[in-house]
Amino acid sequence: MSSTDAIVQIRDLSMTYGSGRSLLGGGGPVVQAVRGVSLTIRRGTTLGLVGESGSGKSTLGRCATLLARPTAGDVLFKGESLVSADRRRLTALRRGFQTVFQDPYSSLNPRKTVARLIREPLDIHGSGNPASRVARVAEMMQLVGLREDQGSRFPHEFSGGQRQRIAIARALVLEPELLVLDEPTSALDVSVQAQIVNLLLRLQADLGLTYFFISHNLHLVRHISDDVAVMYKGQIVETGPSAQFFANPRHDYTQQLIASAV
Ligand SMILES: Nc1ncnc2c1ncn2[C@@H]1O[C@H](COP(=O)(O)OP(=O)(O)OP(=O)(O)O)[C@@H](O)[C@H]1O
Ligand SMILES: [Mg+2]
Structure with a gap:
């Protein structure tokens, strides 16, 4: 894949909570939520991110858009480092990506x-x-x-x-060119879920959007994604084109995940 295809490149990204950086002095347990993740999101496509609860999906989504600053690694948006961008540049770059969360009522x-x-x-x-x-x-x-x-x-x-x-x-x-969608339909009834998914697919086709789609619903991810990445305990254990991924999962954890979703 050439780098011109990539709208987002996540490079060796780690995020550790409770490492003593908090203003209140921390004191909570240290949680390594994301551990050395590298991923590419191709322009105009959907990368689906799946994994069990607590595997670090939302943390990775927040770090990918610098809503949370990663403790290590970098994110390149259209080739430009978000981690090294100064405040002003980051504000300008932020126009290019937005996040939609699970619960629109609280957001x-x-x-x-x-x-x-x-x-x-x-x-x-x-x-x-x-x-x-x-x-x-x-x-x-x-x-x-x-x-x-x-x-x-x-x-x-x-x-x-x-x-x-x-x-x-x-x-x-x-x-924006990129939307991070963190469980955008998980709080909705099934029939309403389908309407929102169809809206997202139409918007993607009409506006040429790129999606980073976070979900624990494998059926949905299969329906919507061009590429899939599986997260397990803070790491990506498998990634590849959606069709190949569902037809021939290689990692044990992925096989279990697919088996348990049937
Ligand atoms: N702000 C925070 N402070 C401390 N620990 C956190 C924080 N946010 C998440 N964590 C911890 O980081 C780990 C990953 O959490 P995260 O929310 O990224 O997982 P997830 O895959 O999105 O889970 P879910 O599917 O339930 O949404 C968990 O152990 C969680 O408890
Ligand atoms: Mg989450």
């Missing part, structure tokens, strides 16, 4: 209207003018299947699936 401020929540990233980055921001919010709401007149409502007035649509609109408003 959306309940006191802000939907229109304001979707507009906020534009305000923060000083993008466009007031009129263009209002137009952009309307465009985003339509894109994710919400009605424009719903913009004056608050998150609690929506269903779980609709709230996830709001979170997706907010994540996409600055036109």
Whole structure:
């Protein structure tokens, strides 16, 4: 694979919690959540990350976008180091990637209207003018299947699936190239899950997005992913093209994971 195919290159990344860096002095046990992980995410594709609870998937997702600073290693976004970027450069680079979390209720401020929540990233980055921001919010709401007149409502007035649509609109408003999706449908009913997955697939096709899709649902990962990586106790134990991976899992742990999902 040539490096031009790679939008994200995670290089020998480690993340240790409780290593005494906390302001309160730590004192908790040291947890090596991610241990020397290297992964490539190809532009315009979906990399699915699977693994049991506590294996380090969310930590890797947060470190890949520098929501958490890794204790070792680096992440290259379009060839540029996130770890060595200064604050200002990192803010600029952050426009290129966004995260959608499992629970849109806790990630959306309940006191802000939907229109304001979707507009906020534009305000923060000083993008466009007031009129263009209002137009952009309307465009985003339509894109994710919400009605424009719903913009004056608050998150609690929506269903779980609709709230996830709001979170997706907010994540996409600055036109990022990469979305980290951390269990984006796990809190939803099965029928609603399918609607959100279909929305994500349509958005990917229309906008040429790259997805880092974190899930413990193997069926879903198989459906959505071009490539798959399996995480076990902080390490990647297997990675490869999705079709080959499901047809011929090589690692013991992967075989168990697939067997237990049937
Ligand atoms: N902020 C934190 N402080 C200390 N330890 C943490 C923190 N976040 C996660 N951990 C620990 O790091 C390890 C990996 O957690 P992580 O949330 O990354 O796993 P996960 O694979 O996303 O799990 P799940 O499937 O349950 O979401 C776990 O042992 C967890 O307890
Ligand atoms: Mg997690």
